[in-house]
Amino acid sequence: MGYHCIVLVKQVPDTANITGEAMKEDGTVNRAALPAIFNPEDIHALEAALEVKDRFGGTVTAVTMGPPKAADVLRACLYRGADRAILLTDRRAAGSDTLATSYILAQAAATVGDFDFIFCGRQAIDGDTAQVGPQCAEKLGLPQVTYLEKIIDIQGKTATLRRNIGNGWEDVQTPLPALVTVIESANTPRPASVKRYMKNKFKRVPLELPADSPEAAQAKEKGDLLEQWGLDEINADLQRCGFAGSPTKVFRIQSIVLKKEGFASVEPTEEGVRSLVRELIEDRTLG
Numbered sequence: 001m002g003y004h005c006i007v008l009v010k011q012v013p014d015t016a017n018i019t020g021e022a023m024k025e026d027g028t029v030n031r032a033a034l035p036a037i038f039n040p041e042d043i044h045a046l047e048a049a050l051e052v053k054d055r056f057g058g059t060v061t062a063v064t065m066g067p068p069k070a071a072d073v074l075r076a077c078l079y080r081g082a083d084r085a086i087l088l089t090d091r092r093a094a095g096s097d098t099l100a101t102s103y104i105l106a107q108a109a110a111t112v113g114d115f116d117f118i119f120c121g122r123q124a125i126d127g128d129t130a131q132v133g134p135q136c137a138e139k140l141g142l143p144q145v146t147y148l149e150k151i152i153d154i155q156g157k158t159a160t161l162r163r164n165i166g167n168g169w170e171d172v173q174t175p176l177p178a179l180v181t182v183i184e185s186a187n188t189p190r191p192a193s194v195k196r197y198m199k200n201k202f203k204r205v206p207l208e209l210p211a212d213s214p215e216a217a218q219a220k221e222k223g224d225l226l227e228q229w230g231l232d233e234i235n236a237d238l239q240r241c242g243f244a245g246s247p248t249k250v251f252r253i254q255s256i257v258l259k260k261e262g263f264a265s266v267e268p269t270e271e272g273v274r275s276l277v278r279e280l281i282e283d284r285t286l287g
Helices: 040-056 068-080 098-112 132-140 194-200 214-222 270-282
Strands: 003-009 011-013 036-038 058-065 084-088 117-121 144-155 158-164 169-175 178-182 227-229
Touching: 003 040, 003 068, 003 098, 003 132, 011 068, 036 040, 036 068, 040 058, 040 068, 040 117, 040 144, 040 178, 058 068, 058 098, 068 084, 068 194, 084 098, 098 132, 117 132, 132 144, 132 178, 144 169
Parallel strands: 003 058, 003 117, 058 084, 084 227, 117 178, 144 178
Antiparallel strands: 011 036, 144 158, 158 169
């Protein structure tokens, strides 16, 4: 018996290289100003799905939401062992917060259908909210297991999983289908396969190719076109997508500059500690 795993992956701006142009005036991320990478914990989610495939049989479908450039992470999934890749792209989804994003991804998963697992990273580094996975589970009416650390066993329609709870772990059983969020310590992602790279390196979504061009026709003929869906293909309610479906608004963006240089020496005495605490309170660091 095989299991069908959907993996929700995301291309994110590399937040290790933040610049002054990283945010737009409307409070959204200026993704063009930062290099794009595969969200780190989503790679571990992909590895968890591939582990299910290796140990218990089945297939892996990778789904991402974003502009055509996000197809890069789909190709990375194919290089590692995913069987199918779908780009969900639509200008009407621009500006989606976690509520709208989870709705769109839940609609996409429902459209894919017939799945046993949905795996996703615990959180994305461009938002750090850890909300999208649980919100997808809620919208799909699925049980969810967060902070996956280990896949212990799967028997029929029941999975036994180990989750990290900070100062320890707990083993839980969940009926399938279920949604699982994965942390970095769960596994060691496999590298891309050279054979799979050679097979999939020319795959493109239609928007990456000039419309009605010889390149597009050739890609279609060779089976090198990746699936590309819009909001209409997943029967999405447009009032729940993009800015219209996003109640979260950025009130203000501040650039914090630390001006003080050097360091202060604190005497290891009671009076020295008292002086430090007073200074921290005056600077509003405490209190």
